Amino acid sequence: MACALAPNWAGFLVFRLLTGVFASAPIAVVTGILADVFGSARTRGRAMSMFMAMTVFGPLFAPIISGYCSATIGWRWTFWIALIYAGVSLVPLALLPETYGPILLKRRAVRMRKEDPKANIVAPHELEKKNLRELATIVLTRPLRMIASELIVSCVCIYLALLYAIFYMTFTAFPLVFVDIYKFSPGVEGLIFLAIGAGTLLSISIFYAYDNYLLNAIDRGEAWTKQEEYRRLPLACLGGPVFVISLFWLGWTARADISFVAPMLAGIPFGLGFMSAMAMFKRLTIPGACSLLGGLSLLMCAIPFVFIWKGEQIRAGSKFCIALRERKVEMQRKVEEQRQRRLLHAQQRLGQPLQQPMNPELQKETV
Structure with missing residues (x-):
C-alpha cells in the first residue's frame, strides 16, 4: 500500500x-x-x-x-x-497451526501437567535453558558462522546467490531484448516470461520421475541410495549445465535478424535449471552480458559434481554436523533420564520395586 x-x-x-x-x-x-x-x-x-x-x-x-x-x-x-x-x-x-515439533511437545507437557499436577512430565524443549540474549546470538551468528566455516553451506549459498541474481536480472534483460530489439509492447513482453514457467513445469516433471526412480531403488535396497549425495544432487548435475546453455542461447540469438521465438525458447532451459543489471547489459551488450553470466554459471555448476565426488569426506569433517550429532546424543540422554525419573516416581507411589536398571545419578536422588 x-x-x-x-x-x-x-x-x-x-x-x-x-x-x-x-x-x-x-x-x-x-x-x-x-x-x-x-x-x-x-x-x-x-x-x-x-x-x-x-x-x-x-x-x-x-x-x-x-x-x-x-x-x-x-x-x-x-x-x-x-x-x-x-x-x-x-x-x-x-x-x-503451529508445526514446530519441540513447541508442540512442550504444549502437550504443559497440558498434561495441568490435568495431573502430580505428573512429572517435562518436554525436551523445556530442558534447554536459554535467555533471550543467548537465543538472539545463536539466531544472528549461526548463519554467518556456517557460511564462514562450512564448505558445503558456503558453496551452495554462493551458487544459489548467483542463480537468484540471474533470475531477477531477466526482468532487466527481457525488456532490452524483446522491447528494444523486437519492439514488443510491455504487456506482450511480459508474456515471454511464461517460457520460464514452462521450463519450471518441465523441471517438476523431471523431479517427480527421478524421485520415483530413487524411491524404487531405496525399496530394492540398492547400495548407491545409502549415500546422501546421490539422493538429490544428480538433479543439480542436470540443471546446472542446462542453465548455462540457456544463458548462451539467449545471448547469441537475441538479434533482429533472428525470430523472437529463438531467444524466447531460451527461457525453457532457464526455468529448467532454476541477469548492476541495466548498466551491465548496456555496456557489455546482450551477447557479452549473457556470456559473462554463462561463464560464471559454468564454473558454479561444477559444485554438485564435486559434492558427489567428495561429499562424504566433507561431511565427516564438518564441525556443525559433529556438533549436531553430539547435541542429539545429549538430548536423548536427557529424555531417557526424564523417562527413568517418571518411572521411579510411579513405582514409589505404587510401592513397587524397581523393575529395570536405572541411571546411578537418579538412584542417588531417591536416597
Missing part, C-alpha cells in the same frame, strides 16, 4: 526496500514448516519442489500484470493488485 501511495521517487525506493525485507521471510520460514509437517523424506522433497516452483511462478506473473496495468489503469494499480492478493493470502495464513 505504501508503494502505491508513494509521493516521490525517494519514498518509493524506501518502501520497496521494506517490501523486500518483509517478503523474504516466507522463503526461510516455509522450508522449515514443510520439514515439520512432512516427516518423511519421500513426501518432504515433493512438497519442497512444489513450493520452489511457486516462488518462480509468482515473479513471472508480475511483469505480465504490470505490463498491462501500467499501460491502461496506471502503474500504482500494480501494487494495489498485489495488496489485494496479500490480503486474501492472509486469511489462510492466520489459520495455520
Whole structure:
C-alpha cells in the first residue's frame, strides 16, 4: 500500500526496500514448516519442489500484470493488485497451526501437567535453558558462522546467490531484448516470461520421475541410495549445465535478424535449471552480458559434481554436523533420564520395586 501511495521517487525506493525485507521471510520460514509437517523424506522433497516452483511462478506473473496495468489503469494499480492478493493470502495464513515439533511437545507437557499436577512430565524443549540474549546470538551468528566455516553451506549459498541474481536480472534483460530489439509492447513482453514457467513445469516433471526412480531403488535396497549425495544432487548435475546453455542461447540469438521465438525458447532451459543489471547489459551488450553470466554459471555448476565426488569426506569433517550429532546424543540422554525419573516416581507411589536398571545419578536422588 505504501508503494502505491508513494509521493516521490525517494519514498518509493524506501518502501520497496521494506517490501523486500518483509517478503523474504516466507522463503526461510516455509522450508522449515514443510520439514515439520512432512516427516518423511519421500513426501518432504515433493512438497519442497512444489513450493520452489511457486516462488518462480509468482515473479513471472508480475511483469505480465504490470505490463498491462501500467499501460491502461496506471502503474500504482500494480501494487494495489498485489495488496489485494496479500490480503486474501492472509486469511489462510492466520489459520495455520503451529508445526514446530519441540513447541508442540512442550504444549502437550504443559497440558498434561495441568490435568495431573502430580505428573512429572517435562518436554525436551523445556530442558534447554536459554535467555533471550543467548537465543538472539545463536539466531544472528549461526548463519554467518556456517557460511564462514562450512564448505558445503558456503558453496551452495554462493551458487544459489548467483542463480537468484540471474533470475531477477531477466526482468532487466527481457525488456532490452524483446522491447528494444523486437519492439514488443510491455504487456506482450511480459508474456515471454511464461517460457520460464514452462521450463519450471518441465523441471517438476523431471523431479517427480527421478524421485520415483530413487524411491524404487531405496525399496530394492540398492547400495548407491545409502549415500546422501546421490539422493538429490544428480538433479543439480542436470540443471546446472542446462542453465548455462540457456544463458548462451539467449545471448547469441537475441538479434533482429533472428525470430523472437529463438531467444524466447531460451527461457525453457532457464526455468529448467532454476541477469548492476541495466548498466551491465548496456555496456557489455546482450551477447557479452549473457556470456559473462554463462561463464560464471559454468564454473558454479561444477559444485554438485564435486559434492558427489567428495561429499562424504566433507561431511565427516564438518564441525556443525559433529556438533549436531553430539547435541542429539545429549538430548536423548536427557529424555531417557526424564523417562527413568517418571518411572521411579510411579513405582514409589505404587510401592513397587524397581523393575529395570536405572541411571546411578537418579538412584542417588531417591536416597
